[in-house]
Amino acid sequence: MAALRVFVLGATGYIGSTFLDLFLKKEDAARRYTFRALVRSQEKADKDIRPQGIEPVLGTLNDVALIEDEAANADIVINFADADHLTSVQAILRGLSRRPRREGGRRRPILIHTSGTGVLLDRALGQFASDTIYYDNDVAQLNTLEVSQPHRVVDIEIISPALVGVIDTYIVAPPTIWGFGTGRGNTNSIQIPLQIATSLKHGQAMQIGKGLNIWSKVHVIDLAHFYISLLERTIQEPQDENEAYPLGYPLPKNEDAYYFVQEGNDFAYGDVAKEIAKAFQRIGINDSGSVNGTSPEEEEAYWPKGAGGLLGGNSRSRAVKAKEILGWEPKYTDFAGYIDEEIHRQKDLLDGKKPR
Numbered sequence: 001m002a003a004l005r006v007f008v009l010g011a012t013g014y015i016g017s018t019f020l021d022l023f024l025k026k027e028d029a030a031r032r033y034t035f036r037a038l039v040r041s042q043e044k045a046d047k048d049i050r051p052q053g054i055e056p057v058l059g060t061l062n063d064v065a066l067i068e069d070e071a072a073n074a075d076i077v078i079n080f081a082d083a084d085h086l087t088s089v090q091a092i093l094r095g096l097s098r099r100p101r102r103e104g105g106r107r108r109p110i111l112i113h114t115s116g117t118g119v120l121l122d123r124a125l126g127q128f129a130s131d132t133i134y135y136d137n138d139v140a141q142l143n144t145l146e147v148s149q150p151h152r153v154v155d156i157e158i159i160s161p162a163l164v165g166v167i168d169t170y171i172v173a174p175p176t177i178w179g180f181g182t183g184r185g186n187t188n189s190i191q192i193p194l195q196i197a198t199s200l201k202h203g204q205a206m207q208i209g210k211g212l213n214i215w216s217k218v219h220v221i222d223l224a225h226f227y228i229s230l231l232e233r234t235i236q237e238p239q240d241e242n243e244a245y246p247l248g249y250p251l252p253k254n255e256d257a258y259y260f261v262q263e264g265n266d267f268a269y270g271d272v273a274k275e276i277a278k279a280f281q282r283i284g285i286n287d288s289g290s291v292n293g294t295s296p297e298e299e300e301a302y303w304p305k306g307a308g309g310l311l312g313g314n315s316r317s318r319a320v321k322a323k324e325i326l327g328w329e330p331k332y333t334d335f336a337g338y339i340d341e342e343i344h345r346q347k348d349l350l351d352g353k354k355p356r
Helices: 014-023 042-052 064-072 086-097 152-158 191-202 220-234 269-282 307-312 320-324 335-350
Strands: 004-009 033-039 055-058 076-079 110-114 168-173 176-178 205-208 214-219 258-260 263-268 291-294
Touching (some): 004 014, 014 042, 014 220, 033 042, 076 086, 076 220, 152 168, 168 220, 176 191, 191 307, 205 269, 205 307, 258 320, 269 291, 269 335
Parallel strands (some): 004 076, 110 168, 168 258
16 A cells, blocks of 8 residues: 655644654654655755654645645644644644545545634633533533634634535543643643743743633643554545445544643643642742732733633643543643743743753
């Protein structure tokens, strides 16, 4: 069988670069797949993409004609880029929809798109914990999500019934991602580092409101291994009704496209603030051990734009399909240790030292 052609967007990002680093270390990956990746600059292409045996495609998410043509020539598109960039996703879908059949290639192309459980967010602003939990195998529950939710406009395009039988679509929606990436690009997450950076800036542990809001979480390496499992399983899906399903039933996709990727216990962002306060005491930044919870009126003065919704809302998910269908088993558990390590990393950067 000819190698499957994969087009990747977001290849130098936190998730994408970690996935590529781990996947390309598989001894048969280069034989079974060829990769092309969208990259914004020649410098990144030469430094981060070519050394991995990936063919760079120079462009941005706004180059929709380029993206459409690349998708049309791919068997599989994996999108790790901006989850809210609608026009690039529409270009991917147009390209995959007009993809020509080729000898040895898949008869039906695949899209694996990265969304996020920001799609589940409420507007708690740290004031309350929610007991609402979303399950990725409950299509009826997920269909109640409003189009105004983060990422939802893009997700709706991908789960459109019009794509059934044309493109196999899958949406991976990670929660708060923690840990350090292993790839050649960005190795740092967003949410926990943002809370730590804001706390360091003000010399005190910070939280949104009372910090009662709850999120689910996953380590970036566990998440990357899920993408690997999903990719390897999608290519086993039969292409016509006469072929047997490996599991005895279809892999959920299209209108049932969401896959949550969550491990262990959920956490409150107020608990992260407490860990920051304890670390600040240990390293002499602030001896009080106190936490400053900001009101909506104070948010602009203390936090970057949008932090109140991101770090102050509830977003609880359960990875039923990942665990029960794909057999995904997360292994990383030392969340508190990561928080402490990230505090020291950021403090070293502020002090002009090489991060430990």
